[in-house]
Amino acid sequence: QSVLTQPPSVSGAPGQRVTISCTGSSSNIGAGYDVHWYQQLPGTAPKLLIYGNSNRPSGVPDRFSGSKSGTSASLAITGLQAEDEADYYCQSYDSSLSPWVFGGGTKLTVL
Amino acid sequence: EVQLVQSGAEVKKPGESLKISCKGSGYSFTSYWIGWVRQMPGKGLEWMGIIYPGDSDTRYSPSFQGQVTISADKSISTAYLQWSSLKASDTAMYYCARLWDLGVTTSPWDYWGQGTLVTVSS
Numbered sequence: 001q002s003v004l005t006q007p008p009s010v011s012g013a014p015g016q017r018v019t020i021s022c023t024g025s026s027s028n029i030g031a032g033y034d035v036h037w038y039q040q041l042p043g044t045a046p047k048l049l050i051y052g053n054s055n056r057p058s059g060v061p062d063r064f065s066g067s068k069s070g071t072s073a074s075l076a077i078t079g080l081q082a083e084d085e086a087d088y089y090c091q092s093y094d095s096s097l098s099p100w101v102f103g104g105g106t107k108l109t110v111l
Numbered sequence: 112e113v114q115l116v117q118s119g120a121e122v123k124k125p126g127e128s129l130k131i132s133c134k135g136s137g138y139s140f141t142s143y144w145i146g147w148v149r150q151m152p153g154k155g156l157e158w159m160g161i162i163y164p165g166d167s168d169t170r171y172s173p174s175f176q177g178q179v180t181i182s183a184d185k186s187i188s189t190a191y192l193q194w195s196s197l198k199a200s201d202t203a204m205y206y207c208a209r210l211w212d213l214g215v216t217t218s219p220w221d222y223w224g225q226g227t228l229v230t231v232s233s
Contacts, residue, residue: 002155034217045226048221051221052217089156091156091220098172098173100161103155
């Protein structure tokens with residue numbers, strides 16, 4: 001069981017908007033630690049998508065956005081495209097013995 | 112261009128030892144933490160441990176403490192993950208990743224290796 005909780009799957013049609021939630025606790029997201037998001041395309045390594053809750057690395061389309069509130073964070077994808085079909089993981093820092101924690105991952109299906 | 116290049120896939124038997132590698136280039140290898148992440152078949156990402164190649168300061172997740180050893184050779188910009196006695200349950204994809212220098216508690220993993228698939232089977 002992951003420290004950060006994500007829905008196992010979400011889906012949407014091309015052009016639509018989807019959101020993926022990431023729920024933590026007072027020892028990670030709720031403690032004020034930043035949330036980062038990664039995209040893992042099938043058969044490839046994870047890629048940093050959003051860092052510091054809402055910042056996009058160079059080259060990431062502005063269709064991807066992130067937000068954080070309280071003990072939760074969200075990733076939003078607008079104008080859904082077939083190439084967005086992937087697994088998405090949230091990640092934060094935790095004030096425990098295992099500081100770098102990930103969500104369980106969410107599989108995005110583009111219908 | 113920052114790159115992390117991992118060693119190739121391995122097939123081992125239970126009880127055998129193994130050391131996989133992650134070579135960094137395009138940046139100051141000694142100035143960034145390098146971590147290892149496990150992904151079991153069909154499962155999510157798990158942080159295993161981290162090393163600072165500059166002084167070899169190493170931290171482990173409690174889940175992996177005593178099960179693996181993380182090391183680095185800064186003279187050749189390479190980090191390692193090793194097992195002394197593999198189990199079938201070690202079968203997984205293993206990724207190395209660089210921790211961005213924004214502060215330990217606030218940094219994401221900004222660059223990832225391509226992954227090394229380890230298969231342990233009798």
